[in-house]
Amino acid sequence: MPVATFFIGMYQELQRITALELFYATIALFTSIILGLISAMVFIMLAKSKQAARQKHLQSTFKQWLVSIILQEPDEANTFFSMPEEISLALQKRFARRALLEELVRLKSNLSGRAGDNLQQLYNQLQLHKLSAHDMHSSKWYLKAKGIQELATMDQKTYLPEIYTLTLHPNVQVRTEAQTAMVCLQGYEGLTFFKQLAYPLTEWHQVQLLQLLANQPISNTEMIRDWLQLPNPSIVQFALKLISEQHASQFQQDVITCLSHLEEIVRSQAIACLGEIPSAPAAQALRSHYSSESSKTLQLNILAELMKTGTTSELPFLQQLRLTPDEGMRLAVEKTINHLQQQV
Amino acid sequence: MKILIAEDEPITLATMEFRLAKDGHEVVSTDNGQDALSKLQDFMPDLVITDIMMPFASGLEVLSHVKKMNARIPVIVLSAMGQENVVLEAFTLGADDYITKPFSPNELALRVKRFSMRIS
Numbered sequence: 001m002p003v004a005t006f007f008i009g010m011y012q013e014l015q016r017i018t019a020l021e022l023f024y025a026t027i028a029l030f031t032s033i034i035l036g037l038i039s040a041m042v043f044i045m046l047a048k049s050k051q052a053a054r055q056k057h058l059q060s061t062f063k064q065w066l067v068s069i070i071l072q073e074p075d076e077a078n079t080f081f082s083m084p085e086e087i088s089l090a091l092q093k094r095f096a097r098r099a100l101l102e103e104l105v106r107l108k109s110n111l112s113g114r115a116g117d118n119l120q121q122l123y124n125q126l127q128l129h130k131l132s133a134h135d136m137h138s139s140k141w142y143l144k145a146k147g148i149q150e151l152a153t154m155d156q157k158t159y160l161p162e163i164y165t166l167t168l169h170p171n172v173q174v175r176t177e178a179q180t181a182m183v184c185l186q187g188y189e190g191l192t193f194f195k196q197l198a199y200p201l202t203e204w205h206q207v208q209l210l211q212l213l214a215n216q217p218i219s220n221t222e223m224i225r226d227w228l229q230l231p232n233p234s235i236v237q238f239a240l241k242l243i244s245e246q247h248a249s250q251f252q253q254d255v256i257t258c259l260s261h262l263e264e265i266v267r268s269q270a271i272a273c274l275g276e277i278p279s280a281p282a283a284q285a286l287r288s289h290y291s292s293e294s295s296k297t298l299q300l301n302i303l304a305e306l307m308k309t310g311t312t313s314e315l316p317f318l319q320q321l322r323l324t325p326d327e328g329m330r331l332a333v334e335k336t337i338n339h340l341q342q343q344v
Numbered sequence: 345m346k347i348l349i350a351e352d353e354p355i356t357l358a359t360m361e362f363r364l365a366k367d368g369h370e371v372v373s374t375d376n377g378q379d380a381l382s383k384l385q386d387f388m389p390d391l392v393i394t395d396i397m398m399p400f401a402s403g404l405e406v407l408s409h410v411k412k413m414n415a416r417i418p419v420i421v422l423s424a425m426g427q428e429n430v431v432l433e434a435f436t437l438g439a440d441d442y443i444t445k446p447f448s449p450n451e452l453a454l455r456v457k458r459f460s461m462r463i464s
Contacts, residue, residue, distance in 0.1 A: 071449065
C-alpha cells in the first residue's frame with residue numbers, strides 16, 4: 001500500500017505544475033542534453049587529436065631509425081638491430097609498439113629485398129608477432145583479420161596451423177584473410193583447405209587468390225585435378241580460372257568434363273576456359289555440348305568462344321544452326337559465321 | 345643527377361631519398377602530387393620518380409605534366425601489385441619505366457643508374 005500512496009502523491013503533485021513550469025522544465029532538460037552532447041564531442045575530438053599528435057610524434061621518432069635499418073647492407077646487418085634510448089623507452093608503451101607494428105607492416109608491403117628482410121628481422125627481434133597473434137586470438141572479427149594479415153605480411157610460418165583453422169571460420173572476412181595468408185605463406189600448398197571448405201569463394205576473393213598465384217606456375221597437376229572434382233562449385237570455378245590464367249592446356253580433358261557439370265556457373269567457366277586453351281578437341285567439345293546445353297546464355301557463350309578461337313572447320317556446324325527458330329540465336333550464329341568467313 | 349621523387353608514404357619516401365642521395369644524386373621529394381607539379385617548375389629535374397596513388401594529384405597527372413613540359417625527362421612510375429591497367433596507361437602517357445611495390449631500394453638505385461648513364 002505505501003507504493004500506491006507514493007504514486008497517488010506524485011500524481012497530485014504533477015497536477016499542481018502549471019504549463020509555464022512544464023515549459024521551463026522541458027527547456028532545461030533539452031539544454032542539458034545538448035550541453036552534454038557538445039561536451040562529449042569536444043572530449044572525443046580532444047582525445048582523437050591527442051592520439052593523432054602522439055602518433056605523429058612517434059612516426060617522426062621512428063622515421064630516421066627505420067630508414068637506417070631498411071638501408072643496412074648484408075655485411076652491416078647484425079642479428080640484432082641497435083636501438084636509440086629514446087625509441088627503447090618509447091617502445092615500453094603498448095601504444096608505441098602498436099604504432100611501430102603498423103608502420104613495419106605498411107613498409108613491408110612497399111619494400112622488398114634486403115630492405116624487406118631487415119623489416120622482418122626487426123619485427124622478430126621486437127617480438128611484435130605476439131601482438132599480431134594476440135589480435136588473431138581476439139573475439140572481434142576485424143582484429144582477427146588484422147592479426148592474420150600482419151602475420152602473413154611478416155612471413156610468420158610458425159602460425160600456419162592456427163591460420164589454417166581460421167580458413168574455415170564462419171566470418172567471411174576472417175576466413176578470406178586466413179585463406180589469403182595461407183597462399184602468401186605457402187603458395188599452392190596453402191590451398192589444402194579447399195578439401196574441407198564448404199563456404200563459397202566470392203568472385204573478388206578468387207581474383208585476389210589468382211593474383212597471388214599469378215607468378216607461380218602450376219607444379220602439382222594432381223592437386224588441380226582434385227579441385228575440379230570437389231563438390232564446392234566455387235572451388236571448381238576457381239580451378240578453371242586458374243587453368244585459363246596459366247593457359248594450362250594439360251588440363252584440357254578435365255575442362256571438357258566440366259562442360260557436363262550440374263552447376264551452370266561451372267559450365268560457364270569451362271566454356272570460357274576452353275576459349276583460353278584453344279585446340280581442335282576443345283572446339284569439337286564446345287560444338288558437341290551446344291545442343292545439350294539447357295541455358296541460352298551459355299549457348300551464346302559457346303558461339304562467342306567459337307567466334308574468338310574457331311576456324312573455318314566450325315562453319316558446317318554453324319550453317320546448321322541458321323535454322324534455329326530463336327531470332328537472337330540466329331543473329332549470334334550469323335555474326336559468328338560472318339566473323340569466321342572474314343578471317344578466311 | 346637531379347631527381348624529383350613523389351610518394352605519399354613518408355618512410356618509403358625518406359628511404360628512396362636517402363638511398364639515391366647516397367649515390368650522389370641531388371634529390372627533392374614530396375608527399376603529394378600537387379606539390380610535385382609545383383616543384384617541377386622550380387627544380388627542373390633530370391629524372392622523376394612518382395607513385396601512382398597520391399593525394400591531390402595522381403602520379404599519372406604528374407607524368408603527363410612532365411611529358412608536356414619536356415618529353416625527354418625520364419619518368420619512373422611506382423605502382424602497387426595488380427595495377428597492370430594503370431601501368432599500361434602510364435606507358436601510353438610516356439612513362440619510361442615502372443617498378444611494382446613491394447620493391448627493393450637497391451633495384452631502384454640500379455634503374456636510376458641506368459638512366460643516369462643514358463643521360464650523361
